[in-house]
Amino acid sequence: MKLYKLLITLLFTFLAIAVFAQSSNELKRKKEAYEREIEQLQKVLKKTASGKKLTVQQYNAINTQIRLRQSKIGVINSEIKNLDNQISANTNTVHTLQGQLGDLKKEYAGMVRFAQRNRNAYDKMMFIFAAKDFNQAYKRIKYLQQFSQYRKKQAGYIESTKKDLNGKILVLDRTLKEKSNLLKDQEREKDKLGKDKSVQANLIGKFNKQEKQLKQDIATRKKQQAQIDRAITAAINREIAARRRAEEEARAAAAKAAAIAAAKARAENKPVAATPAEAKPAKTSNSDVLTNTPADAKLSSGFENNRGRLPWPVATGSITERFGVHKVDQASINNEGVNITTAEGSSVRAVFDGEVFMVQTIYGKYFVVIKHGDYFTVYQNLRSVSVSKGERVNTKQTIGVVANTGDVAELHFEIIRGQSKQNPEAWISK
Known part of the structure; x- marks a missing residue:
């Protein structure tokens, strides 16, 4: 039962560690992505720092760098929390293994004492011959054999538990070192964040001095963007209008063909075919979305998916x-x-x-x-x-x-x- 409890404890511990490892790998990928973005923005800021003229792009770059660094600190905090959970799980496992090892050693010591008292062949023979009948004697022989085998297994359990215990202690030491490194990394990032905020404050001060120039730059940007937006909007509107005209022409052609077919049928005293769906008047739509062909509908669906x-x-x-x-x-x-x-x-x-x-x-x-x-x-x-x-x-x-x-x-x-x-x-x- 004790061995069974130990195996259950180890199983849950390994499952927990596997979940932590998966989460930890995802956090490391996020942190590395933030580090790459921050490194690239630092190159941009280093290049623009020498310029006398302050730009909106430079201001946006430092703001983004602050946001990314804050996100990176958040990821580090999550990593530390994960490590704390791992440390707690491993500590519990170590305590369980230590307790189990103590119990195994006590049991083994009891078996050794029993074996010491019955170490010579005469004592064993007397134990067997003292049986009431042949059946009891046979059971005593099997007991002595099984006892010997179990003692060997118990020694194996002790060695295996020692090995597991030493392994968990090593993992625990590595995790503690990793947490220590993360705490140092966190402090460095907080220090850099403070410096970034100082740079941001300086930029705001420069903006105040260059307020007139900044407003002109923003006004120019708005003017250019508005011109581009108008060109795109006009082109999309033309496309929508062209699609609608094409649809209306197709419906009109279908209606005309249906009318000719109906007139011909009446002239020949034949049944008049029902009006096809294409020939029915279309509902008026104020949608600003393009009416799609089957190919375009498939493309839209793929984009949305x-x-x-x-x-x-x-x-x-x-x-x-x-x-x-x-x-x-x-x-x-x-x-x-x-x-x-x-x-x-x-x-x-x-x-x-x-x-x-x-x-x-x-x-x-x-x-x-x-x-x-x-x-x-x-x-x-x-x-x-x-x-x-x-x-x-x-x-x-x-x-x-x-x-x-x-x-x-x-x-x-x-x-x-x-x-x-x-x-x-x-x-x-x-």
Whole structure:
């Protein structure tokens, strides 16, 4: 029973450790991802620090670095919590094994004393011959044999338990060292976070001094973005209108064909066929979503099914300006996509299969729009493009190269359904 309890305890401990290990590996992957993003942003900030002119991109980069560092500290805290659980589980196992080892040693000592008292062959023979009958004598012989075998097994249990105990103590020592290293890492990150916040405070101070220039930069950006948005909206509206005209023409042609067929049937005194569904008047729709062909419907469905799993439009980068309305100092910005800071010269790639809907230049920079059925993806601020309108593209196919905004390589990325802007962070993979 004691051995059974020990095995049950060890089984639950191993299961708990397996769960902790899986969770720990996931946390380590997250931490490494944050470290890569922070390292890339530090390169951007180092490059922009020498410039006299303060930019919105520089301000966004330090804010993002603070957010990433806070997230990294959160991951470290989760890792420490995981290790505490592992330490607790291993400590309980060590105590269980120590108690079990003590019990096994006591039992073994009792067997040794019994064997010592009955060590000579004469005593054993007397024990057997003192039996009342042959059946009892046989049982006593089997008892002595089994006792000898059990004593050997008991010695094996003791050695095995010692080995398990020493192994758990080693694991416990490693876990304690790992926790100590994580606590040091946590302190370093907190120190760096404090320095980042000091840099942020200095930037805000500079913004106050350069307030006029900052407002001009933001106004210019809004003007450029509005021009691009108008061009995209107009193109999508034309596409919707063209689709509706094509549908109406198809319905009219179907109705005309049905009327001719009906007139011919009446003239020949034949039964008049029922009006096909295509010939029935269509309901008026105010939807701003494209009416899909079967191929486009399939593409839309595929795009929707990959929500949260779409690849990033660049291989590496950090979202330095998020979706929605936010403030830079006193100025308000409504970002209808996300801005991704990446390495200079990075390739921009399609996030899903589709057809190139638009390729245009505004203020010396390219933007590309790809249609995925009902959905459109926008890739803005490209210095060059490698696709043309009407071309079919595949997921992760290169469509151009990101341009610099000031000293920062930054891609503006949007997802649109009809005319409704979507939050790209809800669509691309984490």
